[in-house]
Amino acid sequence: MWNTLLPLLLLTGSNVFMTFAWYGHLKFTDRPLWLVILASWGIAFFECCLQVPANRYGFAVYNPAQLKAIQEIITLAVFAVFSVVYLGAAIRWNHLVGFALIVAAAFFIFKE
Template identity: 45%
Template sequence: MNPILISISLLVISNVFMTFAWYAHLKELNSAPWFVAAIISWLVASLEYMFQVPANRIGYAVFSVGQLKIIQEVITLSIFIPFAVFYLKEPLKLDYLWAGLCMIGAAYFMFRDKIS
């Protein structure tokens, strides 16, 4: 299978876990002490690393480390926005669009040598 698709797929999965690890406790464990939320978040985050580490190792064969980081950030924003809007019930703001446009710009600069 294509290492680009494998790497990106694993990064998507890892980002779903990390988004829940970082933010789901704000809704689900709101009344729990912070250290309980931290322990549960670390347990979820440990699953994230099981996908993130191989994603970066596989991706590093075809991407630079800077390109991997930008891919990670684009995926993070792509997962975070629906999570914030649909799971945490945050309002959808134009700020997400502006942030996305900035990420497109960042991706362009990191990948422009492969485009031209």
């Protein structure tokens, strides 16, 4: 069980870092672009430190398509929380429908 759970935990952690790297600077539009690029790269380093082991360990349990599907679903979940809590943006019904369709796609990827 641990070998199936560890990649999910690492992917979740990496997505938290990556979401902040990609979107966290939107609250700081008064900062110079070069500065937020450097800050984003610094945050992305920690994302990579979790993402690479997640895929390495995950590859022992999941095939590449499954790993990518897991990654996308975790990304959407982390982004939805981040968008509402950190950026104060609403998640609307059409966003939820789009997210649900991506989850449906993952269902088919995992189907034997």
